[in-house]
Amino acid sequence: MKYNLSELREIIRNRRTIKPEDFSARKVHKEIVVEILNNALWAPTHGMTQPWFFKVFVEEGIPRLADFLAGTYKAQTPTEQFTQKKYDQLAARPRLSTVAIAVCMKRQDSEKVAELEEIEAVACAVQNMHLTATAYGLGGYWSSPALIYTPAMNSFLDLGAKDRCLGVFYLGYPKAEWPQSHRRPLEYQSDWIEK
Numbered sequence: 777m778k779y780n781l782s783e784l785r786e787i788i789r790n791r792r793t794i795k796p797e798d799f800s801a802r803k804v805h806k807e808i809v810v811e812i813l814n815n816a817l818w819a820p821t822h823g824m825t826q827p828w829f830f831k832v833f834v835e836e837g838i839p840r841l842a843d844f845l846a847g848t849y850k851a852q853t854p855t856e857q858f859t860q861k862k863y864d865q866l867a868a869r870p871r872l873s874t875v876a877i878a879v880c881m882k883r884q885d886s887e888k889v890a891e892l893e894e895i896e897a898v899a900c901a902v903q904n905m906h907l908t909a910t911a912y913g914l915g916g917y918w919s920s921p922a923l924i925y926t927p928a929m930n931s932f933l934d935l936g937a938k939d940r941c942l943g944v945f946y947l948g949y950p951k952a953e954w955p956q957s958h959r960r961p962l963e964y965q966s967d968w969i970e971k
C-alpha cells in the first residue's frame with residue numbers, strides 16, 4: 777500500500793455537512809482556507825481547463841454576502857412562495873460563519889469541453905475542499921439556493937454570462953459532536969457485469 781488507506785477511508789467517511797447554525801464562533805484562519813483552496817486546484821479537469829474560481833467572503837465581505845442573498849431571495853420570490861424562515865436563514869448563515877466561499881465555474885471561451893464536464897470538475901474541487909476541511913476538524917456546508925443560478929448572482933460575483941455559481945460553501949468548527957451519517961450499501965448501487 778502506497779498511502780495510509782485506513783486514514784483516507786476515515787476522512788472520506790467522516791466528511792460531513794455541518795450547517796452554519798451548528799458552527800462554533802471559532803475563526804477559520806486564512807492559512808487553513810488557503811490550504812483548502814490549494815487542494816481544490818488539484819481536482820481532475822478535462823483538457824486542463826481548470827474551470828474553478830473561488831470568491832472568498834471574510835470579515836466585512838460576510839455581511840455583504842448575507843445582505844445580497846437575503847435581499848435577492850426577497851426580490852425574486854413571488855409573495856406566495858416567500859417564507860420568512862428561508863429569508864432569515866439566508867441572512868444568518870454567512871454571519872454564523874467566518875468564511876463563506878462562492879464556488880464558481882468559469883466557462884472557457886472556446887467552449888471545447890462540455891459545460892457538464894466543467895461543472896463536474898468544479899464539483900470534484902469541492903470534494904477536495906471538503907475532505908481537506910475534514911482533516912482540519914472542520915465541517916462544510918454546500919448551499920445551493922435557487923437564486924445562485926440567476927443573473928443577479930453572476931452580477932454580484934462579477935461572473936460572465938456563461939459562468940456559473942455552483943454554491944456557497946461555508947466552513948466552520950462544529951459546536952457540538954461530530955455528526956454521523958449513513959449510506960446505502962454498495963450492492964444497491966452497483967451492478968457487476970461479468971459476461
Ligand SMILES: Cc1cc2nc3c(=O)[nH]c(=O)nc-3n(C[C@H](O)[C@H](O)[C@H](O)COP(=O)(O)O)c2cc1C
Pocket residue numbers: 791792793794918919920921943957
Ligand atoms: C451539489 C450539492 C448541493 C447541495 N446543496 C444543499 C443545499 O442547498 N441545502 C442543503 O441543506 N444541503 C445541500 N447539500 C448537502 C447535502 O444535503 C449533504 O451532502 C447530504 O445531506 C449528505 O450529508 P453529508 O454531506 O454529511 O454526507 C448539497 C450537496 C451537493 C453535492
